Amino acid sequence: MVKCSIHLVFVSAVIMSNPRAEIFSQGEEVITGQVADTNAAWLSEQLVNMGFNIARHTAVGDKLPDLEELLKEISRRADICICTGGLGPTLDDLTAEAVANAFKRPLLLDSIALTQIESYFFNRQKKMADINRKQAFFPEGSVRINNAWGTAPGFAVLQNRCWFVFLPGVPTEMRNMFRQHISKQLQQRFVLQAEQLFVIKSIGMGESDLQQKINDFALPENVQLSFRATAEEVQTKLLFPANAENTACVSQLIDLIGDAVFTCDKPAKPAVSFIQLIDQLMTEKKFTLAVQETATQGLISAKCIGYDWLTHASYQPFEQAENTDYIKIAADIAHKLKHKNKTDLVLVQLYQGNKTQFLNKKQSIVIYNVLLTPEGIFQNSHILAGPVKRKQNQAALRALDLLRRFLQNKCH
Amino acid sequence: MVKCSIHLVFVSAVIMSNPRAEIFSQGEEVITGQVADTNAAWLSEQLVNMGFNIARHTAVGDKLPDLEELLKEISRRADICICTGGLGPTLDDLTAEAVANAFKRPLLLDSIALTQIESYFFNRQKKMADINRKQAFFPEGSVRINNAWGTAPGFAVLQNRCWFVFLPGVPTEMRNMFRQHISKQLQQRFVLQAEQLFVIKSIGMGESDLQQKINDFALPENVQLSFRATAEEVQTKLLFPANAENTACVSQLIDLIGDAVFTCDKPAKPAVSFIQLIDQLMTEKKFTLAVQETATQGLISAKCIGYDWLTHASYQPFEQAENTDYIKIAADIAHKLKHKNKTDLVLVQLYQGNKTQFLNKKQSIVIYNVLLTPEGIFQNSHILAGPVKRKQNQAALRALDLLRRFLQNKCH
Numbered sequence: 001m002v003k004c005s006i007h008l009v010f011v012s013a014v015i016m017s018n019p020r021a022e023i024f025s026q027g028e029e030v031i032t033g034q035v036a037d038t039n040a041a042w043l044s045e046q047l048v049n050m051g052f053n054i055a056r057h058t059a060v061g062d063k064l065p066d067l068e069e070l071l072k073e074i075s076r077r078a079d080i081c082i083c084t085g086g087l088g089p090t091l092d093d094l095t096a097e098a099v100a101n102a103f104k105r106p107l108l109l110d111s112i113a114l115t116q117i118e119s120y121f122f123n124r125q126k127k128m129a130d131i132n133r134k135q136a137f138f139p140e141g142s143v144r145i146n147n148a149w150g151t152a153p154g155f156a157v158l159q160n161r162c163w164f165v166f167l168p169g170v171p172t173e174m175r176n177m178f179r180q181h182i183s184k185q186l187q188q189r190f191v192l193q194a195e196q197l198f199v200i201k202s203i204g205m206g207e208s209d210l211q212q213k214i215n216d217f218a219l220p221e222n223v224q225l226s227f228r229a230t231a232e233e234v235q236t237k238l239l240f241p242a243n244a245e246n247t248a249c250v251s252q253l254i255d256l257i258g259d260a261v262f263t264c265d266k267p268a269k270p271a272v273s274f275i276q277l278i279d280q281l282m283t284e285k286k287f288t289l290a291v292q293e294t295a296t297q298g299l300i301s302a303k304c305i306g307y308d309w310l311t312h313a314s315y316q317p318f319e320q321a322e323n324t325d326y327i328k329i330a331a332d333i334a335h336k337l338k339h340k341n342k343t344d345l346v347l348v349q350l351y352q353g354n355k356t357q358f359l360n361k362k363q364s365i366v367i368y369n370v371l372l373t374p375e376g377i378f379q380n381s382h383i384l385a386g387p388v389k390r391k392q393n394q395a396a397l398r399a400l401d402l403l404r405r406f407l408q409n410k411c412h
Numbered sequence: 413m414v415k416c417s418i419h420l421v422f423v424s425a426v427i428m429s430n431p432r433a434e435i436f437s438q439g440e441e442v443i444t445g446q447v448a449d450t451n452a453a454w455l456s457e458q459l460v461n462m463g464f465n466i467a468r469h470t471a472v473g474d475k476l477p478d479l480e481e482l483l484k485e486i487s488r489r490a491d492i493c494i495c496t497g498g499l500g501p502t503l504d505d506l507t508a509e510a511v512a513n514a515f516k517r518p519l520l521l522d523s524i525a526l527t528q529i530e531s532y533f534f535n536r537q538k539k540m541a542d543i544n545r546k547q548a549f550f551p552e553g554s555v556r557i558n559n560a561w562g563t564a565p566g567f568a569v570l571q572n573r574c575w576f577v578f579l580p581g582v583p584t585e586m587r588n589m590f591r592q593h594i595s596k597q598l599q600q601r602f603v604l605q606a607e608q609l610f611v612i613k614s615i616g617m618g619e620s621d622l623q624q625k626i627n628d629f630a631l632p633e634n635v636q637l638s639f640r641a642t643a644e645e646v647q648t649k650l651l652f653p654a655n656a657e658n659t660a661c662v663s664q665l666i667d668l669i670g671d672a673v674f675t676c677d678k679p680a681k682p683a684v685s686f687i688q689l690i691d692q693l694m695t696e697k698k699f700t701l702a703v704q705e706t707a708t709q710g711l712i713s714a715k716c717i718g719y720d721w722l723t724h725a726s727y728q729p730f731e732q733a734e735n736t737d738y739i740k741i742a743a744d745i746a747h748k749l750k751h752k753n754k755t756d757l758v759l760v761q762l763y764q765g766n767k768t769q770f771l772n773k774k775q776s777i778v779i780y781n782v783l784l785t786p787e788g789i790f791q792n793s794h795i796l797a798g799p800v801k802r803k804q805n806q807a808a809l810r811a812l813d814l815l816r817r818f819l820q821n822k823c824h
Contacts, residue, residue: 029640031466033456036448040471044445054443055478059452059469062638066467089620092638124776124797129620131627148774149798151620170641172799228446297717298710301727305709306771306800314726315713359718388718 019079019190021052024059024070026085026095027169031061039084039174046178051192051242052080062086067098075103075160080186082178085169087152089131095166096137096155103159105139113144113153120151145181149173154181163189196240196267198250201233202260203274203401210236214256219249231393232274233262259410262401275303278400281407282309288343289403292333294318295351295358295367295384299396312341318350326350330370331377338372345406346372349399361387369399371406378402378411431491431602433464436471436482438497438507439581443473451496451586458590463604463654464492474498479510487515487572492598494590497581499564501543507578508549508567515571517551525556525565532563557593561585566593575601605654608679610662612648614672615686615813619646626668631661643805644686645674671822674813687715690812693819694721700755701815704745706730707763707770707779707796711808724753730762738762742782743789750784757818758784761811773799781811783818790814790823 023040030037040057047054055078060066067086074081086095100107114136121128138144138155145154145167152168154177165182167174186192202210207227214236219225224239236257240247254261265271272280282289290312291300301313334346351358353365364385371378382398384391405411435452442449452469459466467490472478479498486493498507512519526548533540550556550567557566557579564580566589577594579586598604614622619639626648631637636651648669652659666673677683684692694701702724703712713725746758763770765777776797783790794810796803817823 025469028638030453031456031469032460033453033458033466034640036450036453037469038448041442041445041448044443046445048444054445055472056482057437057443057449057469057471060467070468088639090623090639123774124795129624131623132620172802226446293710296714297722298705298713298725298727299717301710302708302714302804305711305804308729308767310709312726312728313710314724315710316724317720355720392714392717 019052019192020055020077021047022055022074022078022081023047023057024074024081024083025057025169026060026062026067026083028061028092030059030085039169039171042171042175043082043084043178046183047080047082047186049194049197050183050186051194052186052190062092062094064094064098064101067094068102071098071102071159071164075162075164078162080163080190081165082182083164083166084174087135087154087166087168089129089135089151093134096134096139099139099142099157099164099166103139103157105141105157107137108140110136110138110144110153113138116146116153117151145177147173147177148180149176193242194267195242196244196247197265198238198240198247198267199265199271200236200238200250200254200257200261201263201265201274202236202257203233203262203397203404205234205257205260207234210234210257214253217249217253217256220244220246223249232397259405259412262404262408274397274400274404278304278404278407279307279309281404282307285407287345287407289345289347290337290341290343291346291399292337292348293399294349295365296349296392296396296399299392300347300349300399303396303400311343312337320352320354324352326352326368326381327370327379330368330379331372334370334372334377344374345403347399347403348372349395351395358391359388361385361390365391367395367398369402371402371411373406378406431464431604432467432489433459434467434486434490434493435459435469436486436493436495437469437581438472438474438479438495440473440504442471442497451581451583454583454587455494455496455590458595459492459494459598461606462595462598463606464598464602474504474506476506476510476513479506480514483510483514483571483576487574487576490574492575492602493577494594495576495578496586499547499566499578499580501541501547501563505546508546508551511551511554511569511576511578515551515569517553517569519549520552522548522550522556522565525550528558528565529563557589559585559589560592561588606679607654608652608656608659609677610650610652610659610679611677611683612650612662612666612669612673613645613675613677613684613686614648614669615645615674615809615816617646617669617672622646622648622669626665629661629665629668632656632658635661644809671817671824674816674820686809686812686816690716690816690819691719691721693816694719697819699757699819701757701759702749702753702755703758703811704749704760705811706761707777708761708804708808708811711804712759712761712811715808715812723755724749732764732766736764738764738780738793739782739791742780742791743784746782746784746789756786757815759811759815760784761807763807770803771800773797773802777803779807779810781814783814783823785818790818 025037029035044054086093142155142157147153150173154167156165207229226237228235263272288311293315297315304310330348330350334348337346348370351365351367357363368381380402384394441447456466498505554567554569559565562585566579568577619641638649640647675684700723705727709727716722742760742762746760749758760782763777763779769775780793792814796806
């Protein structure tokens with residue numbers, strides 16, 4: 001039976017600096033290209049930000065000999081390896097067995113893990129299937145990593161020079177377990193000098209527009225600049241050396257980019273997402289909101305899940321006529337909704353474009369957003385192109401961005 | 413100077429069956445997690461569909477010794493390796509140099525490649541920078557792969573048992589070069605027999621429940637069974653050998669799993685998603701739908717984006733009282749909405765649980781779905797746990813699944 005706690009084992013390990021890290025993903029769906037390996041990307045980003053040197057990502061399928069061979073290889077060349085996948089209850093989940101075979105560590109029952117798995121099912125008023133018992137067996141000498149987000153506990157084991165951490169492949173479980181259990185232990189186990197990363201987050205400007213805008217800005221030589229566009233935002237990333245003291249160019253850049261910036265994540269501060277920021281501002285100002293959607297069909301509302309300040313939302317198809325004054329119509333709807341729902345703010349979205357223009361990725365639509373506030377009406381409009389889901393998502397972000405700009409006093 | 417054409421060299425190579433393929437990605441942005449390795453996923457999918465056996469994906473950064481070591485390893489264990497990235501003009505583009513060092517093949521100028529690169533700039537009325545000359549040098553014995561979509565030509569080389577194909581990392585260039593130059597050559601070089609994949613897609617049963625249910629089912633020995641849970645569905649996958657003629661066990665398994673199955677994707681047929689299936693059925697039956705949401709807050713509606721049959725959707729927080737008869741209240745709301753909106757179907761969702769239970773990932777809520785149809789009222793209810801976004805997504809799927817079951821005559 002595995003008894004010692006993860007905390008003790010981690011701390012007792014050898015301390016080293018400049019550690020070599022690898023990421024190892026297990027799963028047929030990665031190796032056969034059914035999903036891109038976003039776990040590897042996410043874990044690498046965390047480790048790089050902590051100061052690790054990432055040497056390799058490797059993905060293999062669910063063939064036991066391939067898994068064993070790879071584990072042996074990595075145990076000889078890496079200081080830390082984070083592995084995801086293969087911890088489920090089914091026959092193709094072979095990680096623990098591969099570790100047992102590769103490192104001659106027989107599988108032993110961890111009774112606490114078994115109780116946790118049983119509770120997981122009990123809390124959902126389900127009976128645990130027999131095959132889930134398998135998830136409570138770990139290779140001898142391993143340390144359990146609790147999983148409060150699913151059925152599969154992880155485990156960690158030191159083999160040769162490498163500390164292996166095994167986490168489930170389900171992204172939410174893996175990320176939560178890494179944040180809650182692993183990152184602190186890594187800080188204790190290794191001497192890490194993290195570079196300082198600032199992430200300026202903006203919405204409403206493309207990567208190349210951003211690059212164009214800051215082209216002539218003279219960055220200090222020791223600062224690395226990069227850009228990254230996600231579905232939600234565009235990030236301008238500035239990486240300073242661990243010992244850099246003068247980071248004044250960050251706020252200069254924020255000023256240069258302008259109102260499109262909604263926040264800047266700083267080293268060792270929790271990151272703030274676009275919707276979290278809106279929630280902070282709405283809560284602070286004690287505003288309530290009603291929304292009427294067209295092109296987004298519920299997505300503006302869905303993005304505000306869990307926040308009380310959204311009190312009404314509705315969707316119905318918008319009948320378009322020629323020569324429509326979209327802003328005027330939207331403003332009229334907003335006034336009616338305010339009268340009916342008594343919210344502080346009303347956000348109304350309309351769009352111009354027929355069904356073909358909406359569905360065809362090569363065609364575009366124009367969206368019009370109107371925000372009715374105690375200070376009057378604010379508005380924006382945007383041309384959106386791409387596949388229908390991209391149009392939907394962008395339309396929702398642009399509508400919420402009007403709200404964000406109002407809340408940050410950036411509506412002109 | 414490299415002279416022979418890629419066509420000749422490929423065809424003259426040894427023909428073999430059941431080839432072992434690897435994917436190798438080069439680039440700091442992959443290894444540090446700034447981008448997920450979508451090239452590897454795309455290439456794997458192409459190769460699997462052609463009948464290759466993918467053994468590994470590996471990604472490394474731009475350190476020459478790492479690249480050389482990996483190339484040597486792969487040359488000893490794979491029959492074919494597709495490599496992306498590192499063919500650009502800048503200092504951190506080291507692929508050709510790594511191949512030259514690893515395999516002792518000096519870099520030689522390919523004058524045709526140089527002309528192609530010069531023309532690329534000339535056609536865009538730009539002057540070629542000196543650093544771009546580097547892209548016309550290939551390791552001795554390589555074969556050029558033309559790139560009509562960018563500046564970086566690729567190259568291919570046979571080393572030990574492995575045929576290496578080097579392509580640029582820019583996805584559009586890589587994909588076009590693969591489609592136009594590589595896939596046909598692979599068909600000629602290897603004897604390929606694509607396996608037959610059936611994917612039984614279900615909703616409403618976990619992976620372990622599914623496995624339990626089909627535990628005693630005797631699958632033919634040559635069939636590989638696996639499971640995959642996505643945020644939208646659970647897949648039971650059956651992989652038959654290329655020459656298998658009797659696939660009757662697929663429909664037997666579908667019957668065994670029961671009403672949770674919404675579709676089965678078959679080899680060489682386009683895959684159908686959950687929402688696409690609902691759209692097909694709604695369109696076929698010419699039904700219209702109105703939705704009232706609570707826990708999902710717009711997500712049911714948002715998932716139906718682009719489909720005309722959804723004509724109304726609304727969200728408002730649901731005030732819960734003690735001893736509420738949720739099904740009765742939902743049915744009352746449904747009747748009122750039907751009267752107001754005149755749709756054929758009305759879907760109403762309520763839930764039981766306070767705000768803490770909804771937001772806390774360790775607590776659960778109960779959702780109640782009611783579907784009003786011309787044939788009467790149908791209903792289901794489910795306990796949902798996990799983070800709020802998971803509850804929201806599961807609640808939307810369970811509501812739409814009630815609709816799906818009605819449309820497939822599976823409401824009992």
